[in-house]
């Protein structure tokens with residue numbers, strides 16, 4: 001079994017620093033204390049080639065951090081890279097290959113135009129679907145339209161996700177977007193993918209986040225309050241959206257969640273960090289994970305259930321929607337938010353009596369999903 | 379254009395080396411591209427090399443495979459033909475009567 005014993009994050013946003021500098025900002029506070037203990041580095045990043053003209057990123061990072069001889073690998077699983085990197089880090093420890101694994105998530109996106117970023121990210125689609133003009137944000141529009149039709153959900157449901165996550169981000173000094181929005185402002189903003197508007201999509205962000213993993217047994221020699229990975233589940237779906245039997249379900253999320261909760265022997269979590277690249281995804285994912293009732297998840301947003309003080313707080317960090325979504329960093333930053341919440345260190349966005357949390361790191365449009373259940377106790 | 383498995387008939391809009399249903403590697407491109415547009419929705423943030431806005435349509439080709447194509451207007455409900463990612467209207471949706 002594996003625990004998180006340390007973590008650090010950069011402010012997400014349009015940053016002047018380059019990719020390696022962002023990594024250093026997130027990581028130096030950890031390695032200043034524990035450099036000699038770390039025996040493996042796992043880097044979560046997808047687009048350093050496309051965005052930054054860099055390859056062999058893990059080795060470049062290790063060298064930049066003065067850890068030239070520490071073995072390292074890069075994990076690329078698009079938007080879900082962070083969850084996959086933690087899975088790999090945990091597996092390295094469970095298998096005995098490594099003892100203390102530094103997981104670094106990072107992406108530097110803002111040097112490209114929005115059209116270029118959209119195009120680069122759409123390269124995860126099969127060529128026939130990409131050639132039709134399909135993009136990741138466009139699929140969120142399709143999902144929103146179908147969700148509204150199937151469940152008679154009002155349009156405002158999705159806007160309320162953006163309102164909540166913008167509010168939560170105001171409580172997170174590391175979040176990209178520092179601005180409250182109202183339902184009216186969300187609905188009146190420029191449409192990106194009908195019916196969803198600008199405020200309902202994650203921004204293009206730069207950022208990095210690092211966490212240190214050890215075995216449960218060793219964890220207490222690193223910190224008095226380790227956060228334990230109680231369960232982890234990963235699952236995949238077809239990369240071809242047109243080949244999926246049900247275009248509005250997220251099969252990988254459902255399966256990964258069931259595996260993680262079963263492994264963790266947990267039925268209820270106190271908070272969740274979900275992959276809200278678009279507002280509608282937060283609702284559908286929460287339903288697939290059993291956090292909200294299938295087809296009725298939207299109702300929770302009218303009742304404040306998912307707010308920090310609600311029954312099922314979701315995306316206390318501001319989520320991808322407002323904290324930002326530097327692709328490779330996002331899944332690691334979710335784990336870091338769980339680390340803070342379960343150590344009672346989340347400041348004025350702290351969930352009261354948080355003992356068990358969950359994160360969903362998702363690739364593409366549910367192309368794969370990694371769900372992690374965290375606990376303040378093993 | 380869709381791709382069909384010679385062994386089991388599984389059809390898909392995307393090309394594959396192996397059938398996900400039966401495992402056969404005998405997959406053939408077949409010249410079927412007509413179907414009904416099940417859903418259309420507008421996209422206004424588009425990738426490099428594409429128009430600044432267009433409608434995307436999810437279409438079903440002859441009951442065999444779903445596919446995507448784009449158009450400069452909504453074709454929801456219409457019979458369309460897909461060609462190289464673009465949809466062309468064949469028959470307008472019949473008026474309710």
Ligand SMILES: [Zn+2]
Pocket residue numbers: 383384385386387388397398399400401402
């Ligand atoms: Zn077959």
